[in-house]
Structures are given as structure tokens and as C-alpha cells.
Amino acid sequence: MTAISIRNLSKSFGKKRALDNVSLDIQRGEMVALIGASGSGKSTLIRHICGLEIGQAGQSTVEVLGSSIQHGGRLATKARDMRRNIGVVFQQFNLVGRLSVLSNVLLGNLGRIPVWRGTLGWFTAEEKKAARAALARVGIPEVAWQRASTLSGGQQQRAAIARTLVQRSNILLADEPIASLDPSSARRIMEILAAVNREENITCVVSLHQVEYARRYCPRTVALRDGRIVFDGPSSELTNPMLVELYGANSEELILPEALPQPAKPKRVAEPERVPAFA
Ligand SMILES: Nc1ncnc2c1ncn2[C@@H]1O[C@H](COP(=O)(O)OP(=O)(O)OP(=O)(O)O)[C@@H](O)[C@H]1O
Numbered sequence: 001m002t003a004i005s006i007r008n009l010s011k012s013f014g015k016k017r018a019l020d021n022v023s024l025d026i027q028r029g030e031m032v033a034l035i036g037a038s039g040s041g042k043s044t045l046i047r048h049i050c051g052l053e054i055g056q057a058g059q060s061t062v063e064v065l066g067s068s069i070q071h072g073g074r075l076a077t078k079a080r081d082m083r084r085n086i087g088v089v090f091q092q093f094n095l096v097g098r099l100s101v102l103s104n105v106l107l108g109n110l111g112r113i114p115v116w117r118g119t120l121g122w123f124t125a126e127e128k129k130a131a132r133a134a135l136a137r138v139g140i141p142e143v144a145w146q147r148a149s150t151l152s153g154g155q156q157q158r159a160a161i162a163r164t165l166v167q168r169s170n171i172l173l174a175d176e177p178i179a180s181l182d183p184s185s186a187r188r189i190m191e192i193l194a195a196v197n198r199e200e201n202i203t204c205v206v207s208l209h210q211v212e213y214a215r216r217y218c219p220r221t222v223a224l225r226d227g228r229i230v231f232d233g234p235s236s237e238l239t240n241p242m243l244v245e246l247y248g249a250n251s252e253e254l255i256l257p258e259a260l261p262q263p264a265k266p267k268r269v270a271e272p273e274r275v276p277a278f279a
Pocket residue numbers: 013016017018036037038039040041042043044045
């Protein structure tokens with residue numbers, strides 16, 4: 001079943017064409033990386049999928065799980081309901097800093113419970129249990145009662161992912177979720193997203209700056225340049241020379257060879273010293 005189907009989507013901000021006739025299908029259960037240099041349209045595309053941004057009038061359509069969330073530059077009347085099924089994680093974590101981590105995770109229930117309960121912060125024992133389980137799922141059960149503002153960046157991002165688990169969404173859109181994290185926290189977040197995708201069968205679309213993460217964690221990559229799709233295929237096929245061809249000098253911001261540790265080389269037994277070829 002198709003999870004996300006986009007046809008002829010264009011968007012301009014003033015004279016800037018942020019999306020240029022984008023068409024794309026993502027099947028349920030896929031884990032897809034969106035790659036592109038700064039300003040290539042990744043965030044704009046993600047915001048259109050969840051109906052936070054509306055495309056230009058015309059033939060454009062964005063369907064999520066078989067229902068149109070926007071069509072011809074108009075948001076569907078049921079878009080708000082559909083958003084319950086779409087978890088979104090941003091680079092800036094978007095937690096309420098003065099609330100406890102558990103309270104933040106519980107906010108994932110807001111789309112499904114009566115407004116008065118959300119306003120009063122009245123959650124059932126079952127909902128609290130599910131929120132604690134979600135925190136355990138992302139590996140930070142011990143911080144449940146801490147103020148969200150006291151967490152490290154990596155922990156905040158984990159809490160944001162836990163909130164989408166509580167939301168029970170079938171689709172998770174992550175907009176540069178690792179952009180402000182150190183390499184080890186970034187790897188952990190990508191591992192969690194990959195596990196959620198694999199084990200919960202949640203369709204994941206992750207926008208990334210560095211192609212190494214796409215190659216390691218996402219079987220498929222969609223690469224954008226100036227709002228257009230310039231590559232869509234297996235991440236392993238998006239080689240560094242191809243990135244240079246696609247992005248020219250801008251490819252440097254997508255290739256970070258030192259970002260990920262190389263697999264340890266097997267130890268060699270002592271050998272007689274060799275004279276290097278270039279000596
Ligand atoms: N609300 C807006 N108003 C004006 N211009 C915008 C707006 N949102 C995006 N743009 C422009 O549209 C283009 C695409 O932006 P977008 O944020 O989607 O790129 P991106 O690939 O996510 O970049 P980055 O990796 O730097 O986040 C950019 O030129 C940006 O300046």
C-alpha cells in the first residue's frame with residue numbers, strides 16, 4: 001500500500017521556486033532519506049506532506065495513506081484528523097522545556113483525547129504507562145520526571161520520537177533530526193528511527209544533510225536539488241562521484257567521510273617492514 005503519494009507538487013516563495021513539479025511515491029514500511037544541499041527543498045517537501053504548507057494551485061496532489069491531504073493548492077477538510085497519523089520530528093526537538101519529559105511525551109495523545117483532558121493535563125494510567133514504555137523504547141526511561149529543558153540534545157530528540165510513538169502514527173517525518181547533534185548521538189537517533197521503522201512498520205521519511213547516514217540507515221534515498229528530484233533509488237547507488245556530479249561544489253556539505261567510524265580493520269600479524277611504494 002502506498003503511504004505517501006505526491007503528484008506535480010510545486011511551491012514558490014516569492015521568486016524562489018522551493019519545489020518544482022515533484023512527484024513521488026513512498027510505500028508503507030519504507031525508510032527513505034531526503035538528501036540535498038541547504039535550500040534544496042527538503043523541509044518544504046516534508047511540510048507539504050503533513051499539510052503544514054500548501055502547494056500552488058493546479059494539478060498538485062498529496063495523498064497520505066490513500067486519502068488526499070491537499071489537492072490543487074487547497075488543504076483537505078480532514079487534514080487535521082489526518083495529521084494524527086503523521087508524527088513529525090524537527091531539528092529543534094519542539095519540546096515544552098518547563099514540562100517534565102513524561103508530560104511532553106503524553107502530549108502525543110492530544111489528537112485523540114477530548115480537548116478538556118489535554119488542557120487540564122489529565123491522562124489515564126494507561127496513557128502514562130504507554131508514555132513510560134515509549135521512553136524506555138527510545139532508551140531514556142530514567143529521565144521521565146526531569147524538566148525537558150535539562151536534557152541533552154540527543155535525549156531531547158529521543159523524547160520527541162517517544163512522543164510520536166505515543167501518538168501511534170503510521171508515518172514518521174523527521175526533518176533534519178540529527179543536524180544539531182554530535183556524531184555519536186546522531187547515530188543513536190538514526191538507529192532508533194531505523195528500529196521503529198523495522199519493528200513497528202512505521203513508514204519513515206528522514207531529511208538529512210550527510211549522505212553517509214542515508215547509506216547506512218535508509219535503503220532508499222531521494223535527492224533534491226533546487227526543488228527537483230535529481231535521484232531516487234537505492235542509497236548505496238548514490239556514490240560520492242555521483243553527488244559531485246549532481247551538486248558540484250555544494251556536494252562538500254553532503255559528504256562527511258569522517259562522520260562515521262570506519263569498520264575496524266582485521267589486525268594483521270607482524271610482517272616484515274615494507275618500504276612504501278611512494279618512498
Ligand atoms: N517560509 C518561507 N518563506 C520564504 N522562503 C522560504 C520559506 N520556506 C522555505 N523557503 C525557501 O525555499 C527554499 C527551500 O527551503 P527548504 O527549507 O525547504 O530547504 P532545505 O533543503 O530544507 O534546506 P536546509 O537543509 O538548509 O534546511 C530555500 O531557498 C528557502 O529559503
